[in-house]
Amino acid sequence: MVEQLDFPLSMADKLKAYLPPTSDACTHQETRVWTTLTFATSLDSSLALAPGVRTVLSGPESKAMTHYLRSRHDAILVGVGTAVADNPGLNCRISDSQHHPRPVVLDPNLRWDINSNSKVLQLAAIGSGMAPWVVTSVPMDDISQDKQDLLCSYGGKYIHVPLSSGAFEWTTLLEVLRDKGIRSVMVEGGGQVINSLLAAGSQAVVDGVIVTIAPTWLGGGGVVVCPDRQAPGLPAARLRDVKWLPMGDDVVLCGRLGG
Ligand SMILES: NC(=O)c1ccc[n+]([C@@H]2O[C@H](COP(=O)([O-])OP(=O)(O)OC[C@H]3O[C@@H](n4cnc5c(N)ncnc54)[C@H](O)[C@@H]3O)[C@@H](O)[C@H]2O)c1
Numbered sequence: 001m002v003e004q005l006d007f008p009l010s011m012a013d014k015l016k017a018y019l020p021p022t023s024d025a026c027t028h029q030e031t032r033v034w035t036t037l038t039f040a041t042s043l044d045s046s047l048a049l050a051p052g053v054r055t056v057l058s059g060p061e062s063k064a065m066t067h068y069l070r071s072r073h074d075a076i077l078v079g080v081g082t083a084v085a086d087n088p089g090l091n092c093r094i095s096d097s098q099h100h101p102r103p104v105v106l107d108p109n110l111r112w113d114i115n116s117n118s119k120v121l122q123l124a125a126i127g128s129g130m131a132p133w134v135v136t137s138v139p140m141d142d143i144s145q146d147k148q149d150l151l152c153s154y155g156g157k158y159i160h161v162p163l164s165s166g167a168f169e170w171t172t173l174l175e176v177l178r179d180k181g182i183r184s185v186m187v188e189g190g191g192q193v194i195n196s197l198l199a200a201g202s203q204a205v206v207d208g209v210i211v212t213i214a215p216t217w218l219g220g221g222g223v224v225v226c227p228d229r230q231a232p233g234l235p236a237a238r239l240r241d242v243k244w245l246p247m248g249d250d251v252v253l254c255g256r257l258g259g
Pocket residue numbers: 038039040041046047048050051052053054055057078079080081082083085086106107108109166167168169188189190191192193194196223
């Protein structure tokens with residue numbers, strides 16, 4: 001049975017200021033990709049009990065919110081650590097939405113063994129999601145034709161982006177996505193992706209931040225959101241235009257960062 005989630009319009013309205021403009025109100029989207037950072041965290045800033053462990057934090061209401069966010073973005077971006085740990089679907093399961101975001105997976109060294117058993121491809125095959133774009137630093141000529149054909153047969157592809165100081169540069173990544181028709185992206189995680197996006201040189205690309213905070217402490221050893229400081233003695237980042245929305249047992253924190 002395909003899961004169906006509902007998110008009340010009254011709640012959706014409260015998130016509006018933190019989300020990409022709808023196509024009829026589109027202004028800046030021709031030139032920049034609207035970037036929303038969104039994830040669920042424990043009270044001790046953990047995304048998961050340990051790297052590689054799928055950990056449910058969101059309650060039903062905030063989970064529905066996350067899927068509403070998926071209905072409002074062209075793309076959903078995760079790191080290969082999340083792809084490997086969670087075997088995620090990365091689709092939209094809101095009952096009255098026909099839209100699925102394009103999954104984008106940062107996999108510089110092609111660590112993800114994506115195959116016909118991967119949930120994201122199974123969903124794409126039945127029209128309940130889209131096949132991923134895998135962003136890698138491996139040159140296309142070095143990716144086996146079988147691998148490329150498999151992804152292509154589901155409607156996905158590999159995209160080569162060179163590394164800069166050992167990582168993809170966010171402005172470059174977003175330009176690549178924009179050139180392929182993406183106008184909005186939600187970055188879901190995991191820890192390394194979020195910490196890299198919140199780094200001093202990158203956070204300016206973030207428009208909206210929507211964080212689910214679950215009333216639980218996961219304890220030491222988790223996957224932690226803890227970006228580097230801007231400089232010694234200076235905080236890493238601070239949100240503005242902040243709003244807190246209770247959602248079931250969780251609270252959802254909305255704010256703006258760069259933009
Ligand atoms: N609670 C949540 O909202 C949430 C969301 C997503 C993932 N998770 C959890 O987080 C864990 C995975 O997090 P993680 O930190 O281990 O992995 P991750 O998903 O952040 O992936 C890390 C990998 O992505 C690549 N990567 C990340 N940033 C990059 C950059 N700027 N340039 C180039 N490559 C980059 C690298 O290969 C890196 O090893 C899993 O347990 C998953 O269940 C939780």
